[in-house]
Amino acid sequence: MTQLQVGRIGRAHGIRGEVTITPFTDDPDRRFAVGSRLQTDSAARPVLVVAGARRSGPVQVVGFEGIVDRNTAETLRGIHLLVDAEALPETEDEDEFYDHQLVGLAVHHHSTGEVLGEVVDVMHPPAAPVLVINRPDGTEELVPFVSAIVPVVDLAAGTVTVDPPDGMFA
Structure with missing residues (x-):
């Protein structure tokens, strides 16, 4: 099964466990919507579930279930967020491609x-x-x-x- 990288976790943002995300998707609002389950390249945290997401200026900020403080959030830094290619919706335009x-x-x-x-x-x-x-x-x-x-x-x-x-x- 082919997995595609949709983001990379950056630094902790604030003290409540949120992190910045570098998105590699054209629709971060949908990809990082509350409840989204994202696979990772981390054996310690193979799946993260989005608990909240927002923009802070140009920065995508995401909170994950079970990550409630800055120290824990900082342990996520550098983790790649992945989805199965087969789970992606069909493109609406025949001239659009993943x-x-x-x-x-x-x-x-x-x-x-x-x-x-x-x-x-x-x-x-x-x-x-x-x-x-x-x-x-x-x-x-x-x-x-x-x-x-x-x-x-x-x-x-x-x-x-x-x-x-x-x-x-x-």
Whole structure:
């Protein structure tokens, strides 16, 4: 079963057992909703249940059941929060994809069909997602994940088709 990281626990926040979370999800409000059960990469705490969540400025703050003081909260620092990929809802738009669906896809040139590499990661800078492509020569190419450059994603075929501007993949 494939597990996906949806967040990483940061420092304790306040004295009541809350922690900061670095979210790796596009919908932290739903992912960290009260009652959500999150698996972890910690043998000491394999499952954490969200008892409360809020924003404090730009920071996601979460409290977990059974974590009631700052000292206990601090022991959670660095734990990765995980969900089963199969538990994720289907995307509502046929042109939306989860990162894990894109990683591993072969990248082909729109005009020539040439294999340009393989998607190895998806980055999320402020403007638009970026596909990290491992090229056959071992170098990486960063490709903005916008329809003008990536017109076709075919999950069934395991391919991404790119129409790169001049200079990209040169």
